[in-house]
Amino acid sequence: MKSKEYIKGTIKTIVLKLLSESGRMYGYEISQRVKELSSGELELTYGALYPILYKLESEKLLVTTSEIVDGRVRKYYTLTSSGNETAKTKVAELDRFMEVLRHVMAPAPGSSLQV
Amino acid sequence: MRSLTKAQIDQIKEDLEVQGISFSPLKEELLDHIVCDIELKMDEGLDFDTAWSSVHDQIPDNHFKNIQKETMQLLNKKFNPVQISGVISGCLLATATIFKILHLPGAGLLLLTFLVGACITLAAGSTRSIYVYREAKGRGAIILATLLIIAFIAGLCFKVLHLPGASALMVAGVLGLSILFPLLSIYFYKSKQKLRGHLLICLIEDNQRIIERVALTLIGFGLVFNYSSVLLGADSFVGVIFFIFACILTGLYVYSLTWGYFVNRDGSNQSRDLLLLVASSVALVLFLIPAVGFNINFLLRQYAAFSALVIFDLIVLAYYSRFSDSVNKKILAPLASFLTFYPVIRLGIKLQWFEGFLGGLTTNNTFIISFLIFLIALLIGFRKEGLFRALIILTIASHMIPTL
Numbered sequence: 001m002k003s004k005e006y007i008k009g010t011i012k013t014i015v016l017k018l019l020s021e022s023g024r025m026y027g028y029e030i031s032q033r034v035k036e037l038s039s040g041e042l043e044l045t046y047g048a049l050y051p052i053l054y055k056l057e058s059e060k061l062l063v064t065t066s067e068i069v070d071g072r073v074r075k076y077y078t079l080t081s082s083g084n085e086t087a088k089t090k091v092a093e094l095d096r097f098m099e100v101l102r103h104v105m106a107p108a109p110g111s112s113l114q115v
Numbered sequence: 116m117r118s119l120t121k122a123q124i125d126q127i128k129e130d131l132e133v134q135g136i137s138f139s140p141l142k143e144e145l146l147d148h149i150v151c152d153i154e155l156k157m158d159e160g161l162d163f164d165t166a167w168s169s170v171h172d173q174i175p176d177n178h179f180k181n182i183q184k185e186t187m188q189l190l191n192k193k194f195n196p197v198q199i200s201g202v203i204s205g206c207l208l209a210t211a212t213i214f215k216i217l218h219l220p221g222a223g224l225l226l227l228t229f230l231v232g233a234c235i236t237l238a239a240g241s242t243r244s245i246y247v248y249r250e251a252k253g254r255g256a257i258i259l260a261t262l263l264i265i266a267f268i269a270g271l272c273f274k275v276l277h278l279p280g281a282s283a284l285m286v287a288g289v290l291g292l293s294i295l296f297p298l299l300s301i302y303f304y305k306s307k308q309k310l311r312g313h314l315l316i317c318l319i320e321d322n323q324r325i326i327e328r329v330a331l332t333l334i335g336f337g338l339v340f341n342y343s344s345v346l347l348g349a350d351s352f353v354g355v356i357f358f359i360f361a362c363i364l365t366g367l368y369v370y371s372l373t374w375g376y377f378v379n380r381d382g383s384n385q386s387r388d389l390l391l392l393v394a395s396s397v398a399l400v401l402f403l404i405p406a407v408g409f410n411i412n413f414l415l416r417q418y419a420a421f422s423a424l425v426i427f428d429l430i431v432l433a434y435y436s437r438f439s440d441s442v443n444k445k446i447l448a449p450l451a452s453f454l455t456f457y458p459v460i461r462l463g464i465k466l467q468w469f470e471g472f473l474g475g476l477t478t479n480n481t482f483i484i485s486f487l488i489f490l491i492a493l494l495i496g497f498r499k500e501g502l503f504r505a506l507i508i509l510t511i512a513s514h515m516i517p518t519l
Contacts (some may be wrong), residue, residue, distance in 0.1 A: 055189045
């Protein structure tokens with residue numbers, strides 16, 4: 001699936017949603033969870049994920065804690081209370097958008113795009 | 116799950132540094148992510164080297180550097196004093212130009228305030244870059260370069276105001292830059308790809324377009340000053356100052372473009388790289404000699420300035436004729452060789468080698484404007500060719516200075 005062009009505006013919401021469900025996660029874990037939930041169709045590259053995580057942290061929607069794992073630092077992200085609120089709003093907005101998009105993209109009766 | 120050894124982790128960390136990642140928190144996170152990726156592949160049966168190479172091959176060139184750049188921009192975009200200071204300086208310059216054209220009192224003072232504003236913008240820009248890339252190497256170099264450029268501008272202000280110490284400040288600035296820049300070149304030349312994240316490299320990469328726009332703006336204001344003065348029958352000294360500024364700025368910028376090449380060089384062609392280091396550094400020193408002012412012997416000044424331009428032209432010519440992958444190289448190489456003749460002709464005119472039409476080219480307004488239009492057309496036509504673009508801006512600035 002050519003997902004790159006569609007996913008860009010939704011990464012923030014995806015990250016917030018996953019964190020609201022899992023409590024705390026680290027970068028690699030988030031990217032793997034997205035891959036797993038999408039059966040490998042969606043892949044968050046380093047370039048797509050980390051700038052967003054830093055942006056959310058600077059907006060105080062996330063807080064971080066660090067742990068040493070196998071001799072390297074692992075940074076965990078957790079939602080703040082405002083992050084939780086934003087996650088709810090963003091997920092609801094995206095749901096609504098997908099619903100609208102489904103209506104828009106529904107092929108008209110007799111359309112050649114009908115599958 | 117198989118764990119990596121400390122030596123293997125250090126190898127990945129070193130590679131991240133080579134890729135230009137200097138911001139520690141990001142480096143630690145990317146390291147953890149890559150190690151997890153490698154461990155997963157090793158669990159599937161690959162050895163470390165194959166797994167590392169497989170992960171590494173999936174990462175496009177400059178990907179990490181762009182992530183760091185994007186992250187730093189996101190973290191620091193809330194308040195940008197440099198932009199504010201730059202806009203204020205630009206407004207001062209525009210107001211000064213209008214005052215000067217309309218012969219209103221206070222134009223000189225406004226211009227001086229603009230120069231002070233330019234110094235403040237430069238200092239603010241350097242401070243901000245140190246803050247944004249706070250973990251990168253190169254604070255000392257950037258502070259020193261900023262101080263030397265400010266010393267030169269301050270010297271110019273002092274000269275306009277007839278204050279004592281003007282020449283000393285200008286000489287200190289130029290001499291300092293003539294020593295500092297080649298030393299930095301040697302430092303980058305010897306870096307063996309370990310200084311990709313150096314503050315100066317990041318700063319130049321981030322601000323290429325801004326530097327070029329500032330140079331073009333200065334040239335633009337210089338043109339307005341010059342031609343309004345010519346039309347109104349006044350002197351055109353102020354316009355020339357702008358061209359000199361634009362010329363020095365672009366010259367330093369063209370030279371600094373070699374740093375980006377040196378920090379990325381793989382050492383496969385030692386003699387070419389060494390030749391570039393020597394030729395560009397000689398060109399820079401020659402280029403800066405006339406900036407000291409009229410204390411330098413006339414002949415030396417002419418030979419120095421025009422030889423520097425010829426060397427810069429030859430470097431660009433060599434690049435487009437032998438090393439560039441550009442689709443336009445077949446056009447750009449002949450154009451660069453054509454431009455190499457221009458400083459030679461200018462030198463001949465200054466030293467009165469020619470007579471008649473050729474001897475009077477630099478005072479022939481039709482030629483000056485036609486050649487300027489030709490250069491602007493080249494700039495627009497080849498705006499995506501970074502090195503050629505920089506050379507054209509340098510040629511425009513030097514073309515507009517009638518008396519080097």
